[in-house]
Amino acid sequence: MVQYTPNLSDFNGVESAVYFNHTGFKDVIAQSQMWLAAAANWRGEFQRAITVAQRSEQTAAAIYDGTMELWALAFRCLAYIGLGEYGEALATINDGLTKAKDRDNLFIRGRLINTLGWLHQELGDFGRAVELDRESADLGQRIKNSNVEISALINVGFDYLNLGEPQRALSLFEETLRRVEQFAFGAHRWRWMIHLHAYLAQALLAIGEPEKALVHVEEGLLQARSTGSLKYIAKSHALRGEITLGMRQWSQAETALDEALRLARQIRYPTLTWQVAHLLAQARAEQHKMDGAFTAASLAVEMTEAAAAKIPDPVLKQTFLLWPRVQAVREDLDRFGRA
Numbered sequence: 001m002v003q004y005t006p007n008l009s010d011f012n013g014v015e016s017a018v019y020f021n022h023t024g025f026k027d028v029i030a031q032s033q034m035w036l037a038a039a040a041n042w043r044g045e046f047q048r049a050i051t052v053a054q055r056s057e058q059t060a061a062a063i064y065d066g067t068m069e070l071w072a073l074a075f076r077c078l079a080y081i082g083l084g085e086y087g088e089a090l091a092t093i094n095d096g097l098t099k100a101k102d103r104d105n106l107f108i109r110g111r112l113i114n115t116l117g118w119l120h121q122e123l124g125d126f127g128r129a130v131e132l133d134r135e136s137a138d139l140g141q142r143i144k145n146s147n148v149e150i151s152a153l154i155n156v157g158f159d160y161l162n163l164g165e166p167q168r169a170l171s172l173f174e175e176t177l178r179r180v181e182q183f184a185f186g187a188h189r190w191r192w193m194i195h196l197h198a199y200l201a202q203a204l205l206a207i208g209e210p211e212k213a214l215v216h217v218e219e220g221l222l223q224a225r226s227t228g229s230l231k232y233i234a235k236s237h238a239l240r241g242e243i244t245l246g247m248r249q250w251s252q253a254e255t256a257l258d259e260a261l262r263l264a265r266q267i268r269y270p271t272l273t274w275q276v277a278h279l280l281a282q283a284r285a286e287q288h289k290m291d292g293a294f295t296a297a298s299l300a301v302e303m304t305e306a307a308a309a310k311i312p313d314p315v316l317k318q319t320f321l322l323w324p325r326v327q328a329v330r331e332d333l334d335r336f337g338r339a
Helices: 006-020 027-040 046-061 064-082 087-101 106-122 126-142 146-162 164-185 186-206 210-227 231-244 251-267 269-285 290-307 314-322 324-338
Strands: none
Touching: 027 064, 046 064, 064 087, 064 106, 087 106, 087 324, 106 146, 106 210, 106 231, 126 146, 146 164, 146 186, 164 186, 186 210, 186 231, 210 231, 210 269, 231 251, 231 269, 251 314, 269 324, 290 314, 314 324
């Protein structure tokens, strides 16, 4: 059986047809709008995803389809986080959790808890993230829903990696990859595979195996390109840059990081933008390109400050600002400014 992996640009014509059909078949329209929102999110078109998801929620609410309304809301949360709109993301997640509880929808509850875990990851709060991700994984296992469970387990592995347990993370990623290869199908399969290749590369880099890490980067990049998943195309270039930076291949690192930064800024993804800009500053500094290093580091600082300004919870904002990765951005800007 041939596994179909779509190029997500195929959805553009469908979107136009859905928008112009305002009468009848509202159940079909709501579902179509929800999947169009999902496709836009996967493509890195976050604002479009928000707009289409809101249309789906409105259509679903008009026909009292509470489940479809929650599905669309779940995709809207992801797009808010992608844009760094953390206040809107938290409000939407909390609204969704309340509605999911009222409607006894454990599937959406599990998805939203996992999404909340991802938000905490984006802000460097891995202690809280791992609690949320484990809760989501346990819920998915209890209700026998692999969609919830595997998505959460991938996040748990990323938490372990950032909590200083790369070998534990690697083992979990490898085990989850085997499950995905054996049982997953459709969009779940290729989305999870892209995620896992990226995280396996990071885990292997952390334990000192850069050559093996590059194999996963290239595999993930291939799958991301074939589906038009711009966020993961950018992440793959960023990982390639980070790995070659560690291998002291300064020019190759700069080339990869330049492309990663271009894509991250194109899709307006602030987390990847500041992280890549910081790595790019280091790659340029190693080549004694101090003006370029200072420019990239300045962008990284600017993006972290903008992100902090959008965090509504003071405790979470402080956690973000104290994240060693964020503090290193400011330290390097000062260092490059003095060079």
